[in-house]
Amino acid sequence: MKNQEIADIFGRLADILEIRGEEFFRVNTYRKVARIIEDLSADVADLVESGEILDIRGIGKGTVAGIEEYLETGGMRRYEEARKSIPKGLAELLSVPGLGPKTIGLLWREFDVKSIKSLKRTLRGKKILELPGMGPKKVENIEAGIRVYESRSGRLTLGTVLPAALATVAELRVATGIDEIEVAGSIRRWRETIGDIDILALSSKPAPVIKAFTELPRVVEVLAAGTTKASVRVSDGLQMDLRVVPPSVYGAALMYFTGSQAHNVRLRGLAQSKGLKLSEYGLFKGERRIAGRTEEGVQKKLGLEFIAPELREDRGEVEAALTGELPGLVELGDIRGDLHVHSNYSDGHSTIEEVARAAKARGYMYVSINDHSRSLGVAHGLTIERLLEQEEEIARVNQRVKGITVLSGTEVDILSDGSLDFPDDCLERLDVVVASIHSGFQQSEDKITGRILSAIRNPHVDIIGHPTGRLLGTRPAYDVDLEVVMAAAADTGTALEINAYHERLDLNDINARRAVEMGVRVAISTDSHHVDQMWAMELGVRTARRGWLTSANILNALTTKALLKVLSRT
């Protein structure tokens, strides 16, 4: 699947044209095309082949011609030509905060700046101050931007940022005495990775709130502080933005600050087509504000059903909300159990009884123990003997702990040759068989897809664990043809997992959406190695919501009885 490659080309093309100072709207179109292709769940080649690609808003004939050319020749002429027109490392400078395309273009033409290195050298010189609009303060800011660029680690996972963001909000509440402070931005949309923390506060007197924000102990640098908004950098390199608004515009401001940017642009365009204007200050008809206090109010006046934050990515939610076709999204309360938890029998750190009690405390009906199988030595995989002992222990815990059903399971390895790490008569005894790949990540797409297919076709396998193997920011997905996997899973009734561990979230939102479109049932599981990790179920559910899933799509939204019936495939 070449979606990412093609999206990257359009993105880089946009960068180059922007630096060259081409018309903004053409640049913007390429950016949008890049995002759309990146967000596609289906193979772009299939969509081009069938012609369906032209049904997507924002993709026109010019784009399709470019994609076809790339699919046929492996290159795109307009990109190759653009690439030759500016120095190789120049576009990279767009990643320096505070440095934009206009300045980069200017520095390149006037001073032959073509890399971070030559940029630094130029900034140290005196001549740069002769440029129009350039002063000592600007030079200083660009230098600071370079330091940030060189030190920052990229986007962090939601699971690591979320606690810090909530703590900051709590601190701000104490410092300001204001209750209505909340996290917006990509955190409120529950995106899997986070670039910065956006906070919205409701107050008619912003000055003291801005002051308290810029004086928080974690703040190492104040980037900007005005009368209604401020930006700071905190100790781990992360940026935090605060916006303070009065009650009458809180809903509109929350929408604006929650994004995504693409979603906002869509809504503002929609408002425009109705002769209205939407901004963070409300929805306006002429000079008159007709909505703004609540998100629901603004969306209703735009003719929309309420769009949950998780859906606000401009992936069709606006169209669906206009026609009343948004799905009733799954909620955390719909989840009846966790179907992938490790115990101290393998590499987990909690006893089976602790897992049972933690699951009961979460209000679950059931929880499944799925320790590693014998070949995974590093994780103390269970021998068949140990597996049988564990079965007995589970029976004892079921006696001791009432009000929860502990299911016996395994996370059986899908070995390099496609066979499973336990024999069928062993798997047959268990309630919940999760099959996962933990080795041979480098194999070819055919091989890896084949391994997963043979696991899917094994009648004892109930769920494929973390189907792509990716680790956010660490390890890319292995080469697997998910279309083929999903078709097979739909055929056999095998579920695919949304592994809720914060570095996995695998399936991700887009793949989960594709899975249910193809008729696959999804299991949301935490893969917890300690009872303290079981809260991650919320990350999984939010990912499912981002994938437009309803409780009907979720295996572990079933009651114990219904679940066992599905698992036994009678």
Add this chain to the structure above:
DNA sequence: GCCGTTTTCGGCCCGACTGTTTTCAGTCG
């Protein structure tokens, strides 16, 4: 480059903050 029950040409989201300005350009979200 994309798009269209007011348009096939002429638009394309909207506003805050900063640093350089003497009314605004650049950057960001």
